[in-house]
Amino acid sequence: MERVVECRDVxxxxxDDAVPVHALRNVDFDLAAGEWVSLAGPSGSGKSTLxxxxxxxxxxxxxxxxxxxxxxxxxxxxQLSDLRLNKIGFVFQAYNLIPVLSALENVEFILQLQGLxxxxxxxxxxxxxxSLGLADVEHRRPxxxxxxxxxxVAIARAIVTEPVLLLADEPSANLDTSTTRELLEVxxxxxxxxxxxxxxxxxxxxxxxxxxxxxxxxxGKVVRDDS
Amino acid sequence: xPVKLLIQLSWRNIWRHRRRNAILVSAIAVAxxxxxxxxxxxxxxxxxxxxxxIENLTGHVKILEPGYLHxxxxxxxxDILEGWQNTLxxxxxxxxxxxxxxxxxMSERGTRGIQLVGIDPxxxxxxxxxxxxxxxxRLSGPEDSRILIGGLLAEALDTAAGRRLxxxxxxxxxRTREAGFRIAGVYRAEIAGLEKAFVFTGLAALQRLLxxxxxxxxxxxxxxxxxxxxxxxxxxxxxxxxxxxSWRQLEPQAAAMVxxxxxTIYILFVIxxxxxxxxxxxxxxxxxxxxxxxxxxxxxIGMRPRAVVAQVVVESTVIMAIGVAAGLILAWCVFxxxxxxxxxxxxxxxxxxxxxxxxxxxxxxxxDVALIAVLSLALSILASFYPARRAVKIKPLExxxx
Ligand SMILES: Nc1ncnc2c1ncn2[C@@H]1O[C@H](COP(=O)(O)OP(=O)(O)OP(=O)(O)O)[C@@H](O)[C@H]1O
Ligand SMILES: [Mg+2]
Numbered sequence: 194m195e196r197v198v199e200c201r202d203v204x205x206x207x208x209d210d211a212v213p214v215h216a217l218r219n220v221d222f223d224l225a226a227g228e229w230v231s232l233a234g235p236s237g238s239g240k241s242t243l244x245x246x247x248x249x250x251x252x253x254x255x256x257x258x259x260x261x262x263x264x265x266x267x268x269x270x271x272q273l274s275d276l277r278l279n280k281i282g283f284v285f286q287a288y289n290l291i292p293v294l295s296a297l298e299n300v301e302f303i304l305q306l307q308g309l310x311x312x313x314x315x316x317x318x319x320x321x322x323x324s325l326g327l328a329d330v331e332h333r334r335p336x337x338x339x340x341x342x343x344x345x346v347a348i349a350r351a352i353v354t355e356p357v358l359l360l361a362d363e364p365s366a367n368l369d370t371s372t373t374r375e376l377l378e379v380x381x382x383x384x385x386x387x388x389x390x391x392x393x394x395x396x397x398x399x400x401x402x403x404x405x406x407x408x409x410x411x412x413g414k415v416v417r418d419d420s
Numbered sequence: 421x422p423v424k425l426l427i428q429l430s431w432r433n434i435w436r437h438r439r440r441n442a443i444l445v446s447a448i449a450v451a452x453x454x455x456x457x458x459x460x461x462x463x464x465x466x467x468x469x470x471x472x473x474i475e476n477l478t479g480h481v482k483i484l485e486p487g488y489l490h491x492x493x494x495x496x497x498x499d500i501l502e503g504w505q506n507t508l509x510x511x512x513x514x515x516x517x518x519x520x521x522x523x524x525x526m527s528e529r530g531t532r533g534i535q536l537v538g539i540d541p542x543x544x545x546x547x548x549x550x551x552x553x554x555x556x557x558r559l560s561g562p563e564d565s566r567i568l569i570g571g572l573l574a575e576a577l578d579t580a581a582g583r584r585l586x587x588x589x590x591x592x593x594x595r596t597r598e599a600g601f602r603i604a605g606v607y608r609a610e611i612a613g614l615e616k617a618f619v620f621t622g623l624a625a626l627q628r629l630l631x632x633x634x635x636x637x638x639x640x641x642x643x644x645x646x647x648x649x650x651x652x653x654x655x656x657x658x659x660x661x662x663x664x665x666s667w668r669q670l671e672p673q674a675a676a677m678v679x680x681x682x683x684t685i686y687i688l689f690v691i692x693x694x695x696x697x698x699x700x701x702x703x704x705x706x707x708x709x710x711x712x713x714x715x716x717x718x719x720x721i722g723m724r725p726r727a728v729v730a731q732v733v734v735e736s737t738v739i740m741a742i743g744v745a746a747g748l749i750l751a752w753c754v755f756x757x758x759x760x761x762x763x764x765x766x767x768x769x770x771x772x773x774x775x776x777x778x779x780x781x782x783x784x785x786x787x788d789v790a791l792i793a794v795l796s797l798a799l800s801i802l803a804s805f806y807p808a809r810r811a812v813k814i815k816p817l818e819x820x821x822x
Pocket of ligand 1: 207209214215216234235236237238239240241242243396
């Protein structure tokens with residue numbers, strides 16, 4: 194199968210402090226198109242760091258990271274911005290949305306960054322919101338929506354650009370059980386029906402129940418990969 | 421990133437903190453109103469100074485014999501060539517040739533030094549005399565050998581229209597001329613000083629008395645002040661051997677005051693708006709710090725650093741633009757109440773010594789509006805430098821981790 198992500202011998206060391214912190218050590222990790230993988234592991238095990246390195250938000254200090262055929266470690270700041278804009282969809286734990294824009298405008302925003310024309314932006318953003326059951330709230334601003342709705346809008350924004358990879362770091366951390374379930378159903382539909390490749394980092398066992406594969410990290414190392 | 425989107429975002433963000441921004445915008449508006457109104461006063465004063473300088477027999481341009489300015493007198497007269505007026509350049513509203521000599525005027529009550537000016541009354545619409553109120557008769561033409569004197573001089577000499585006065589001056593041959601003149605009328609001038617300075621009579625009549633057919637000056641008024649320089653250059657060609665002097669050279673004091681007030685307008689603007697720029701910087705830094713997470717998230721999803729800078733600059737410009745627009749509108753409203761002029765008769769004496777008229781007319785100059793708009797745009801961009809630097813320094817990861 195086509196590989197969306199290839200991590201080889203990836204290391205990320207923080208040495209700003211007296212004692213260097215090895216957030217990632219010799220990580221080999223691949224992600225095939227259409228997979229939904231969850232990164233698991235205790236707090237501080239390096240889940241977020243790996244997600245950030247793959248998403249071009251952080252640069253590894255060792256090894257190579259190839260996303261959709263592009264060596265991420267070789268890219269300059271502006272190229273990394275473009276990689277994130279065009280190839281990756283991000284859903285963070287919180288503060289995903291621009292507070293002064295409505296749900297629809299938030300989704301449209303990323304297409305505006307891509308320079309799409311108005312008509313196409315509108316119809317694609319509407320489609321994305323509607324497919325996630327958000328037709329009713331498209332004119333509400335983030336402050337006027339529930340946490341679950343906000344996270345679904347964030348997912349709509351992340352997929353509206355049709356990225357090769359959707360990265361979600363603790364997307365359900367601020368949600369209650371039933372809202373989390375709704376969110377996971379949405380991701381499952383995207384994964385199964387539209388073939389969106391997803392990588393989630395989470396502590397939440399419920400999330401792991403939905404994913405096709407689970408990778409465990411401990412002290413920055415891959416300790417289990419149940420593929 | 422499209423500018424429209426940037427403006428829309430800034431607009432909403434400004435509204436998000438409407439109280440804070442309303443205070444800043446009001447401060448900018450009040451400052452702009454104040455500066456603009458002061459400008460209208462300054463411009464009014466400048467125009468007053470200029471008009472006064474031009475109307476007190478100077479005109480925009482004057483043609484003289486070289487050396488006349490330093491040592492005026494009949495020996496520095498010149499001949500006018502037949503048909504010279506056909507060579508006048510465009511933009512000339514009118515001209516008047518005159519002979520002007522120093523003289524002494526006497527009555528039983530006293531003696532005063534004056535400028536005796538021979539004129540063609542029909543041509544004097546270009547000077548203050550054209551509009552001046554006259555008690556008695558005006559001069560009928562260049563042949564009229566009566567005189568026209570100012571109101572204050574008439575009071576000082578205790579005389580009136582119809583009475584006679586004796587004038588002493590020097591003729592072309594260097595000998596003293598003394599002659600009696602009948603007063604045709606007594607004129608009133610807005611600038612009191614003029615009434616004491618000038619005594620008018622017919623040009624031909626005065627030439628006859630002095631024994632000459634020369635004149636000492638041609639005063640020219642333009643209909644387009646902006647063409648002053650080019651017109652002077654054209655006149656200098658026509659009157660090769662004569663001195664062509666602008667009102668700025670002839671009335672250096674007034675010209676200097678006009679220039680000084682020009683500079684004052686800039687200084688005033690920079691001081692007032694400069695202070696507000698610090699307020700703007702402060703607001704923008706606050707706005708950036710409040711939006712750390714949001715800006716970090718935007719960078720994370722692929723917004724380029726350049727767009728972050730643009731966002732801060734646009735926000736700064738939008739705040740400034742609203743304040744400036746409101747200020748200019750307010751200034752215009754206040755101005756339209758006083759546009760017809762402010763009566764300053766109560767201060768007449770002290771103002772007259774500055775060469776100002778009793779009714780002060782402010783001038784709302786569209787160029788000042790443009791100046792304020794451009795300068796404040798520049799200031800708002802300047803103000804956004806530091807906040808924008810702060811904003812681009814935000815690392816998406818650090819912002820997200822908070
Ligand atoms: N900017 C940083 N400076 C220093 N150390 C850091 C920095 N960011 C992360 N680390 C360290 O790297 C290690 C991995 O962190 P990371 O955030 O990837 O863990 P995580 O698995 O996502 O944890 P959690 O489940 O709590 O989110 C931790 O020990 C953390 O303290
Ligand atoms: Mg984490």
